[in-house]
Amino acid sequence: MTEETTRQVLPTATGFSARQALAALQNRGVAVDPVLRRVGLSARDFDNRQGRISASAQSKLLGYAAEALNDSAFGLHLAQRVNPREVGLLFYVGSAAKHVREAVALYARYCRIVNEAIRVKVLEAEGGVVVELTFVGVSRHLARQNAEFGMAAAIKALREITGRNIHPTRVSFAHAGDSNRRELERFFGCPVEFGASIDQIALSNETLALPLITEDRHLLEALQPICDEAAKERNTAEGTLRASVENEVQRLLHHGTAQRETVAKKLAMSTRTLARRLADENTTYEEVVDHLRRSLALQYVKEPSLSLSQIAWLLGYEGSSSFNHAFLRWTGRSPSSARNEKQLPAPR
Numbered sequence: 001m002t003e004e005t006t007r008q009v010l011p012t013a014t015g016f017s018a019r020q021a022l023a024a025l026q027n028r029g030v031a032v033d034p035v036l037r038r039v040g041l042s043a044r045d046f047d048n049r050q051g052r053i054s055a056s057a058q059s060k061l062l063g064y065a066a067e068a069l070n071d072s073a074f075g076l077h078l079a080q081r082v083n084p085r086e087v088g089l090l091f092y093v094g095s096a097a098k099h100v101r102e103a104v105a106l107y108a109r110y111c112r113i114v115n116e117a118i119r120v121k122v123l124e125a126e127g128g129v130v131v132e133l134t135f136v137g138v139s140r141h142l143a144r145q146n147a148e149f150g151m152a153a154a155i156k157a158l159r160e161i162t163g164r165n166i167h168p169t170r171v172s173f174a175h176a177g178d179s180n181r182r183e184l185e186r187f188f189g190c191p192v193e194f195g196a197s198i199d200q201i202a203l204s205n206e207t208l209a210l211p212l213i214t215e216d217r218h219l220l221e222a223l224q225p226i227c228d229e230a231a232k233e234r235n236t237a238e239g240t241l242r243a244s245v246e247n248e249v250q251r252l253l254h255h256g257t258a259q260r261e262t263v264a265k266k267l268a269m270s271t272r273t274l275a276r277r278l279a280d281e282n283t284t285y286e287e288v289v290d291h292l293r294r295s296l297a298l299q300y301v302k303e304p305s306l307s308l309s310q311i312a313w314l315l316g317y318e319g320s321s322s323f324n325h326a327f328l329r330w331t332g333r334s335p336s337s338a339r340n341e342k343q344l345p346a347p348r
Contacts, residue, residue, distance in 0.1 A: 010054075011054075011055045011116030011117040011136065011137045011138065012053060012054060012055055012116050013053060013054070013055040013058050013117065014052055014113075014114050015045070015052065016088075017062060017150070018046070018053060018057075018058040018062070019046060020086075020149075021074075021078060022061075024078060025065055025069070030068050035061065035065060036061070038060070038064050039057040039058075039061050039064065040054070041053060041054075055118075055138050056137070056142075056243070058115075058146065059135075059139075059142055059143040059145075059146040062074065062075060062078075062143075062145035062149060063143075063146075065145070066145050072179055072302075073148070073180040073183055073184070075145035075146065075149035075150075075152065076148050076149070076180065076184060079148070079149045079150075079153040080156070080187070084153065084157035087114060089110075089113060089230065090107065090114050091157060092219070092223060093220065093223040093227050094106045094107045094161065095212065095214040095216075096214065096217070096219040096220035097212055097215065098211065099211050099212060100158060100166070100203070100208045100209070101208035103161060104131060104158075104203065104208070105122060108122050108131070109231065110227045110230070110231050113227065116137070117136055117137050119135075120132065121134075125202065127204055128169065128204040128205045128207070128208060129202070129203055129208065130200050130201070130202050131201045131202075132198055132200050133147070133151070133198075133199040134198060134247075135247060136244070137240065137243050137244070138243055139242075139246045139247065139292075140174055140246070140247045141175070141246065141292060141296055141299070144175045144299070147173060147174070147199055148173065148184070152184075155188060155201070161213065162212055162213065163213040164210060166207050167189030167190050167207075168201045168202055168207075169202045169203065170191055170200070170201075171184070171188050171191070171192045171200070171202075172192075172193040172196035172198070172199065172200040172201075173193065173194050173199055174195070174198055174251070175194060175195070175299075176195040176296075176303070176314050177194060177300060177303035177305060178305050179303055179304060179305055181194070195254070195314065197251050198251070240281055241267075241274075241278060241281060242281055242283060242288055245267070245285070246291075249263060249289055249292055250292060250296070253293075253315055253316035254314045254315075258289065260274065260285045263285075293315045294326075296315060297326075297330065297335070298330075300315075301327075301335050301338050301339050308320055308323070308324075308336065311323065311335070323335065
């Protein structure tokens with residue numbers, strides 16, 4: 001599927017973060033039309049505030065905006081400037097809760113209203129909870145900026161409704177590369193891990209017990225039936241199988257366990273069914289893995305904190321030599337020479 005055909009593809013999103021990104025580009029005097037064309041959207045797609053856009057296109061848009069502004073921490077910077085109230089119904093139902101624990105549960109339950117591609121689980125853990133975020137039907141390796149934006153915006157919203165500068169106890173991102181670690185740790189106020197198996201935020205019991213200054217039981221009772229109905233409408237198809245395969249492979253690559261049998265089992269299907277359904281999408285398992293490795297490699301070589309041997313390991317290669325040969329095949333140059341060039345092919 002080409003980017004030009006992504007406009008109305010499921011899963012969809014309200015376009016909240018995309019609108020914030022476009023405003024940031026315009027404020028810096030950057031033309032938005034070329035960026036929109038790269039993801040198969042146009043300015044007309046944002047005319048209707050009640051309309052929806054492809055969640056995949058939105059994730060790519062934030063990544064391309066970061067490139068256009070040469071800002072590797074674009075998602076974080078965007079979240080710092082955003083007004084959480086602009087997200088609409090999701091913010092207000094959470095803000096009406098009694099305490100942080102209830103607000104987090106409501107956000108997890110209804111987040112698909114804003115973005116059908118995001119699934120949130122709240123898991124009990126020692127001393128608090130772990131909030132897990134996964135992308136469904138959207139390729140996680142293209143959602144770095146969207147992930148950092150989403151987590152930072154969520155913490156900013158919790159700070160606003162508690163009136164407290166709350167901090168998670170730990171934040172983990174599935175993408176590798178820690179060039180912005182210090183800035184992210186200053187914002188979150190806790191250790192930040194990269195290259196994790198899943199995106200997570202850990203909250204302590206002390207934080208969960210904090211009361212909300214915006215508590216309104218009457219508002220909550222009025223909004224919950226509306227949110228329940230809206231969430232049902234957003235329990236939609238989960239996008240392409242290719243995106244699901246990419247997300248599973250990315251989690252397994254650096255463990256050296258990204259074999260098709262393992263991925264098929266994770267997706268609850270046989271290897272034969274996996275091959276047939278990928279063929280229906282005009283691709284193969286080998287093509288998906290190779291494309292994913294190329295895309296990740298082009299991201300990782302921009303990270304000065306990652307050595308070439310570390311990149312090879314993250315991509316599941318047995319050694320640097322195999323990675324060098326693959327990179328030469330993908331780009332026509334070695335990874336070391338590519339690091340010295342200002343412009344690389346865009347991950348896709």
